[in-house]
Amino acid sequence: MPSIAFGRADDSFSSASIRAYIAEFISTMIFVFAGVGSAIAYNKLTNDAPLDPSGLVAIAICHGLALFVAVAVGANISGGHVNPAVTFGLAVGGQITILTGIFYWIAQLLGAAVASLVLKVVTGASAIPTHGLGAGVGAVEGVVMEIIITFALVYTVYATAVDPKNGSLGTIAPIAIGFIVGANILAAGPFSGGSMNPARSFGPALASGDFSGMWIYWVGPMIGGGLAGIIYGNVYMHQDHSPLAADF
Template identity: 75%
Template sequence: MPGIAVGRFDDSFSFGSLKAYIAEFISTLLFVFAGVGSAIAYAKLTSTDTALDPAGLVAVAISHGFALFVAVAIGANISGGHVNPAVTFGLAVGGHITLLTGLFYWIAQLLGSIIACFLLQFVTGGLAIPIHAASVGAFQALVMEIIITFALVYTVYATAADPKKGSLGTIAPIAIGFIVGANILAAGPFSGGSMNPARSFGPAVVSGNFSDNWIYWIGPLLGGGLAGIVYTYVFMDRDHDVLVSEV
């Protein structure tokens, strides 16, 4: 049964690991650019609050789902296509990536998100970068983020990390994109539907507004970690296959 591993510096700074960090940076940058960009574009075209407008919510959910599908697919063979600190944490809890390597994944993901938002601010002529914000109480938003991130990371385990997945692994990127799109439709008007600390952190940095940002760290990490524990220790009955990022 896999377990949490701290890791070694020589492994985390190997050539393969460095390529994985670059892949995570690029995938996260592209995902955040498309996701945040879709919210900016809709707000510009309609002058409405995207999260509270039905058509805007659908547009943003579809954009995030499509973008994540691509971001996971292009990174899968290099880094595992995490594109999300909560996914990395959930996989670390299950022993699929070391804590040290996971920390560098986090750095790459956060940098990718921040730079994506700076690029969006530049190419849109200085338009405001929208941040995630809760329209319900902080505790309700926190629970919502725990639930939807659990669903995301559980999907990652079932379709990508489980050695018994077989041919199901070929649809992992689209399944992951679908669950994110569906969760945004369900949670967007309430918690914002983040599921991803990097997706929330980049806009907060560029806008300078960290209001409620803690929700989008604690909620996703708790949900992702819980999914990793449940799937690993309940449904995995043998050692996992090593992910590409750990080779």
């Protein structure tokens, strides 16, 4: 059974750890800039018309492609988490220490905030789209939806990027992770917003000053990511396997 470790300060402040935090900041900034930017672009091209199926597909594809790149460029430095829920799921599964995970969260939230604030400036103070529930969808339904889709994401991360039995999958892991996020946005976007990522929700909320319903995009993804870490870590991985993530 994987063990959860708090970690040591000297590990979390080593040069390798600092590089990892910077990599998470940059990767998250890349992802959020492209993802939120695609939503802003859609609103501009349609004069703020309601999201239609073609717009949903375009935004889902953009998020999937951006996440593929963000994970790929950070994979060999920080593991390419790009998401506090992924970091939490890996911490629960014993793949990263709690202390290092906290600094990952800080880097990810800062990256998302910077990307969103820059977008607000460079798009002429355009409205920054925030995650929200669809018409007729309650908070409980939204949380459950976010739990399910985030579970799918973190489970995919474990299966393709973490489990040492798979060996080196090269670009397959980032592609699979990008695909599952794009697919989940197509499925959940009209209902919960399809966040799966507290940082992705936090950045636009900060830039717009609208934090309504933000708890949904923390509670749902954290529960989903944690469940994936517990289930995959205990059912499919064993103690004789060394964690793939760096032992910061």
